[in-house]
Amino acid sequence: MPKFQSCSALAIAASLCAGFASPAHAQEVSPEPAPATAQDGNDPAAPSGDDDINTIVVLGARLVDGVDAPEPPILELDSEDIAAYGAGSIEELLQALGPQVNSSRGRGGGGGPVILVNGVRISSFRELRSYPPEAIERTEVFSEDVAQRYGYSPDQRVVNFILKDNFASKEIELEYGQPFRGGFSQQEVEGTYLRIDGPSRLNLNVEWENSSTLTEAERGIIQADDSEQRLAGDPNPAQFRSLVSDSSGVEATANWTTRLGDSGNSLSLNATYEREDSLRLQGLDSVVLTDDEGNSLLRTFNAADPLTVDARTKNYSFGSTLNLGIGDWEVTGTLDGTYVDGITRTGERVDTTQLVEDAAAGLVAIDGPLGTFADAGFDEALLDTYTVNALATARGNPVYLPAGDVSVTLRGGYNWNRIESSDTRSLTGDTQLTRGRVTGGANVSIPLTSRREDFLGAVGDLTLNLNAGVDYLSDFGTLQDWTVGLTWGVTDTLTFSANHINREVAPSLSQLGSPAIATPNVPVFDIANNETVLATVISGGNPNLPAQDQSDWSFGVNWELPFIERGSVSIDYYDNHSTDVTNGLPTLSPEIEAAFPDRVTRDATGRLVELDDRFVTFAARDQRRLQFGLNLSGRIGGDDEEGGGRGGPPSGAARGGPAGGPVGGPPDAERMAQMRATFCEREPGELVDLFNRALAAQAAGEEPPLGPDGEPISIPPRMLERLAGENGQVDPERFAAVRERVCSTDAADPQQARGEGGRGGRGARGGGRFGRMMGGGNDGPPTGRWFFNLDYTLELENTVLIADGLPRLDLLDGDALSGGGDPRHGVRARGGVFYDGYGLIAFANYTGSSRLDGTGLADSTDLFFDDYITVNLRAFADLGQRASLVEDVPFLKGSRVGLSIDNLFDARQTVTDSNGLVPLRYQPFLVDPRGRSFEIEFRKMF
Template structure:
């Protein structure tokens, strides 16, 4: 008999309880019906149910190894591991919390990483199950149930060559109490000015002869602008009633100010014959660009179980106003009259003759996003549960811009968009369900969405994919995506800004000149059509412990592509002749860099990623973690004084509670004797029943039951967790292995073993990139909580024994197979991998990123490296033109940190250092910059090393304290 059963979405929620088992068979059933086996169970807390396995899993100890100060810093440190290789989105991943979508990343970006229990990273296809498009990877952050901290972080950085500095101050408050969360964060950032004169940059205005008394224009041109910003955020989440539903509210204000210098305005005057010249500088007013912006954001989300569906509603609104003041060049009318009258001397101060003033552009934007998603598993098929996600959404945004350089012209654009979509995942075969198991796990995924947009009509988005779990640990995926995409309102309507004195390399004349550059929107941009294939392999390597290999191939085709104006090559100038102005001598004077449209673009890309991790030093075997954190803990939450939860655990007794706090992580001799009595003097079934009762009591928030003779159960909480199977009950095989060890080993000897050597069997194979430690709760390496075992404690296990270190490594290689662009019909195809270009740096065929780190006994070091292959840009081949050659180069960044809170002698001398961490980072360790040369081997002025990278080798020191 095959019974189709509706799926209870409530069981999948983060806070769900185990379903009640049936009391017995239905008398109405036939004897044949009674032969069926039905398994009941709850989903694991916060985990994502997906046919695609995680690309990367990190437990709290892995996260501590990154030394990040916030979740935003952690996402940044993960880099390419959380970025899509499809090349369609902005690169930032979809963020979920406890398996549920949130209104905006602002909700938790300032959370300290110590609040995370586990993190999962999934491929782009999983994003569709949560109402997103398949151009972003998914990061699921599982938070601890109980956590509280206040933190202050101070940062200071500057290049080794000096010239400017950066400062940051951040204060964060966070409290997590089950489903309720409160977070307050204030941050201030500042960066001082760095000029070209401080780096000795050669200037490009060689057409005007130098005069000894002239000021150096390099001192009035910014390499790094003077900027500052302040941000304040408040986030609040609470449960609604006793149903497990929740609501979240978020509000953020952000202010940004920046000032850039564009050099000095110069005036060249000639007499009637044109044979003599008068030259003057406005030394009092260097050209400058001053920008200010205010950003106001608010968001809300609600999560609720509605029947068999998990429903999430989100709304996010943002208002931004920005002002851009660009100093104008001098009005030369009065200067010409003065020169004709002979009243103007060479190098005169022009302040008495003209007031240049400013050109002001103002841009105001608003955006409102509302989305409703309903996720459920309405039908049980032979291959498993069919997943369905339905979405409905509304988006409104607008932009209004004015520019005094175009008086009377007001750009006012508004857009509304309604959307509806459906994602369906259909399991075909399943090893778990024993249906077609010889074929492995095969599932299909279908996604369709329609958008009704006020300014572009009806747009469509659909995709189809297949996932094949060939064997355990080896998964193949194939996905086809077809999508319509409209230009953003910023691309259509941003105010036009004319910025003077911008250095541009003119490849046609092999020279760097200062020109006026026009930026802004283009209202004539059409909608884009995208057609993409993606094939992927995810393999958990059986011959390297805790490792996984990802291989991906992307084939993207686009029609009517919106792009920023490309690098000015002869081919681009021929395609957009109206965007370029030259004087009578052919010298470039003005360049319109507003957005443009290309007819077609084709990209093929091959990407390989390898993740590895492991432990070193310390004692004995590790406790590999196969289940999720919520399943390993009877209550699904951490404990101990550091985590904000109660000290007492299901094991009961004073000794058992010390496994999570300041005390030892293992039982002492007295407790060990009690354990031997309870384990070895009763039948195994009796002991298992007692432990199951302790687990159930902990899950219901009740006191732990007593053991024989009215004594508390002597088993420590951590040991009890390790005996727990994925069904939330004691696993008989694990119990038998532990019982044999305890009953065959001297109690004192057992109590003295390093943790993990005698307190239970490993909990399954380690995850790729994830850790094996079972540490829960407390403030870990990022914040310097004391945790377990005093001076000997390491966040990666160890208790009172030797510290256990943790290491990880990730390498990602990208090979560009094809990148061609058709600007317009009847124009030759551009091959970006063979000398044509859309950007000022060429298109390298090869790139590699390396990220690795190690943490031991409170000391951490991370190494980030990036290699970029060589490329070139072809000139016209005519006299005066040149080719550009971009050498390959590599940069190495080092991050180090020390958990001062683990240095007992230091904390004893300076108690303030408890809970503190100090870090020291070096970016671009070898001061590497890409070398660019022309056909003669010389470096064009526009590509001087300090113009490519003004920072070079730089350092940053940070101090962070958790209270």
């Protein structure tokens, strides 16, 4: 493996970090003779020459808990950066980061990120999502190319959460929200317990949430029913249609992680129970009575038995992660299992035939409101799904080339899925589907040139990435995939990338075999007749779906702006081509109806009465787009000099977050010398006693005790906290590891510790962490953060070929696959400030205009979807930082209040036809029933 030289401060930082992690992450054995190290408190031998002063050789280029990748992260956040988002959990933090952690390579709106904890895979995001953000020491976001190094697909970004070594909290969070117009409200209560003791973690979380009903009548929705035929006194059907369902849910999660032995191996277990109940009003049963000749006598609505959909889902999940260091390989095994039990009861329509017979027998009067129908009963659907995913990955660097280590990742796994369903409405009977999938593959990352290794360094840093995999599906046969990628780091601040992905994707079990179900009374816009009708919609799977072939190209460039501190620009180009594409039946345009005539049923007048919406296959789809990103951030107050004061970010570390580098700059030489004297010039037993006294004084809020020389102990409070074990006393193993590393080198050179010379400031991240351990960033006036992120997407092409011989659909020019056209332009922007415990964040989304062409016939029309902007605001205040307030109300210690306003300007997309009228299906409150709304949050940590 390669070696590199650094100043002693950087070496100390890396060594101290290594003391808290497994040997698999960093090793300190060099193939060349290493400098002498101190034993039992003795100083090392003096260096042999001036050139060797402040020099140490370290084996392994990456820092502990970090991600082994040739390219630098595209985003780094330290603890103060994370605080600027005001999130209550890691799940909320990821939601706030939005486009910076979600991939644009993915099909269908961007893929969610791969989650690592301290550089290690986890079985499921459930293991981490409820952690409070205060438990995070640093967060790194890497590009999609890094995902393959951990056994994931190349269309997901990687988010690595590096947790604090010692952390404990109990937290309760209360939330209440509702629209400004009222109509319904939402409530949430969440309680979380977390304890981190080095590699051991325990997390318990319980959450309850509830939402009340919002009906169409409360928003004045005009109904699609033929109201002229209703009897006098019949109720308004809008009172029996839900815009927002009545729902409630509860979730309980337990996560536990422990170290196995002294080798750094670890085991994680997690379990979750979730239950969700919902009740949706589906309208009133419309009943039409006719005479013997079929003429309509009257139309009325069955208010005694409204149509409802009552659903309950219970979810049981279990996961486990085993991380082992086997020789030079890091082996991770994950096991994740889920069982979902669902039941849905849907109200049935009244038997009209029986009703007519009752009317003829005089049991029901037909000259007045019919409100005495017998209970029509309900249809019942049962759905049980079983999922088991097991995957093992082995990562290592088995070959060393002149440009660096060759990184190899081997993966193998087995996935098992089973679906059991029954539905009294099913047109095909009960369903039982099973799929087993055996997976295998390898990823190889080959460094071609390297500036750090001085091998063709004038070219920059070139890395070739190769990935190949084979899947065998028990119900579908063998599928293959392969990827080729090239990353070119021209300079520390300019990186280019190119990737080609080719893979075969099988339809899901649900797409293949879900039962065919007919659901009545569904509003459908019929563009051919320019009307919204209540039709019967058939949903379900299609057993004849083929595998989809995907061929994707992507090219990207990321540039850290030299003229703006902590600023970067990224440009990405995506070209996706697919054949045999699985999709739900698209919007019922003339082309779609002509291509799938058996999916549409009309009556004698041409009115749409039934739509078969089951999955179909398109011949091909092509998409091309450009995405531009701008990321700016900075510090408010404090010492703005890089690396100084309260810890300015290191060079090359800022890539689009609220601030680029860690809090607390590297310690200066004097402080390093004082700490080294404290650790190395006293007997270990004396030191442990002094540190225990210091911990007790710190816990009691007292001044630190004096040493034998009458001077205060020269060790920062944060380092004391890291040395403490679960019992609040000094942990012997941690103390020994820290003492050995502090005493094994000379005092730090603070200028070098700022990260000079390493690509992207990678070494500085370790120095910053050591600076925080030294207590950097705890003195001086309050500081804050500001940030601004902008993402603009330009769709260049989005076309679909339904079948050979038919014209292509242009989704950017009048055609559609869903309820509306696809916009060519989209913008997402986020900006915020955080200062002295107060924060304000604004989120803005712009959606461009689009169009859906009609048939051109007399009754048809075009639809125009206007562009619009939504703006969300979030403000919060850490009451616990207001000393006078906490003194008056001690309960407020550790508390925070927040206020969020979504859709500040109450904006909705406006949809009009060729006559300038709004079709009933696109009424503004059907598009967005919530509108401008607020949420109040109270959070307290104990």
